[in-house]
Amino acid sequence: MRNFEYQKADSVNAAVAAHAGQPSSFVAGGTTLLDLVKIDIMQPERVVDVNGLPLYDVEELDDGRLKIGAMVSNTDLAYHPTVVEKYAVLSEALLSGASTSLRNKATTAGNVMQRVRCPYFRDGVSACNKREPGTGCAAIGGHNRSVHAVLGTSDQCIASHPSDMCVAMAAIGAKVLVTGPDGEREIDFLDFHLLPGDSPEKEHALDADELITHVVLDAPIKGSRSTYLKLRDRASYQFALASSGVIVATEGNTIRDARIAMGGVATKPWRAREAEQALIGQPANEQSFKKAAEIAFKGATPYEHNAFKIPLGQQAVVRSLTNATAARA
Template sequence: MRAFDYVRAQDAAQAVASHAQREGAVYLAGGTTLLDLVKLDVMQPTGVVDIHRLPLDRIETLPDGRVRIGAMVTNTTLAFDETIQSRYRVLSEALLSGATTQLRNKATTAGNVMQRVRCGYFRDGVSPCNKRAPGSGCAAIDGHNRNVHAVLGTSRQCIAAHPSDMCVAMAAIGATIQVQGPNGQREIAFLDFHLLPGDTPWKEHALEKDELITHVTLDPPMRNSRSAYLKLRDRASYQFALASAAVIVAVDKGAVSDARIAMGGVATKPWRAKEAEAALIGQPANEAAFQRAAQVAFQGAVPYSQNAYKIPLGMQAIVRDLMTVTA
């Protein structure tokens, strides 16, 4: 058993200060990912800063139409919030498609944003994995890569797919992440928060040292739009996406006037398909146009030995989701 220091923070400033005092410290919120990885000895924190009592559990509508979500709001609370269900249906559906009720009751908004990959080579603690042991290699490239490995945003250093459903919906909606650190507060655009693996796959996010997520603020809803989340997986519950799509579409006089498309299960970060969105705008809201946009979304995809099926599967997720929201 590895010893570690434990601190229960009363506010964000104390949490940041306590974290800064301990090299190798981690923040503990719901713990649904952290505790797993500590038990597997994949993460070996020297200190744990417990933030679950911080007063960051509110969902607020701001005067400019945005919605601010506290870092400690649970996935269950967020999914069933009346404002989220009425204005951001895609987010509620994404949250309810993930994990189980018990896990959603514990998992937090900020924890979900920080969720780590489910690659078996990362989690086994012994296989070559550049995320866990920089420079050791990526066993998944020539190994088992059917389920939780990507075809978009990959590199020769890492091909693990980002696992979050919530983050895919937020990528489609548009959001800003508020963080607090030793140098004060700042904001990070949601699409810039998660990093592509490139040559440094161990750098997973844009947080600076000791920074703590305090809020996620959603952009105002797209006017006159409908949205939906579709998750395709090996079984109907408690399984990560093989491919998923979050779409938000506005249609005017039979043509697409605005569109947002994000994908999960197929990319190394929550993947916003902006070129596919541009290909849709001005086109008739029909299956042929949706198929063309889906093809654009997967331009540049790189399949590996066992996951080439994710390209047509991901395309069909987009098409089916678009058909649903424009029916």
């Protein structure tokens, strides 16, 4: 860890102002930032502490949406009664991530902003376009089994997005509310995270010095059920090899509406719209689910060690759809 200037913000605008002018980072739970500062991968000269800003509320809006403060912890969000009742996929996704103590510290906005687990990004010396643009991508041709993607990759970066929470939010649909030097604006959740393309160092749609203040979830789909399934080597405390968050509404045995998002397999929280469309109007059975899962991975690119993520990801989609449509016990 290198020394940095520390500043505690007492308002959103003060935080934004303090962030401007030099390489700065906001810190909330610190579960990404402090790790990366300690291993010298992030080197902010100023850290602006946003803990204590009045962003801890979870509020049901009149239009049925759910407005979540940036500082709401992953634990509090996972156990919030409205989330448990109406957004099971989000509660389950949150609880499948990290560990209890990390979830207690990690915040909603911080989770949105968490960075990749690629070992070549984190070792500080290997070629990594994300860490040092133009140096290349050591993950291609290297060890790319566990935390590398098969969807949304480019020749410049194949790191998978690590978040579980974001996969659920991608399925639900959401807006990210941000405040910057020029005031407030909102960004569609699916546009927030960027594909690596030719500029993997650019990970999100935030402009300079913008701070996330809230995430607003779309209203739940009426009559739907949702669930999250995370597949990994060990049973807990591992980033997804493949995960699937689904929301399904049925009429009789026919699928009326469906949302599918995937994690562990893609460079950003991955929404499979084409697969969703293929499901709507179909019977809720294994055949339909398998078809949708195939479509969801259409165009996937396997790398040296992660080709198994394509069938594994399909299994995650099939099983989560099965679980979301199974007869209730």
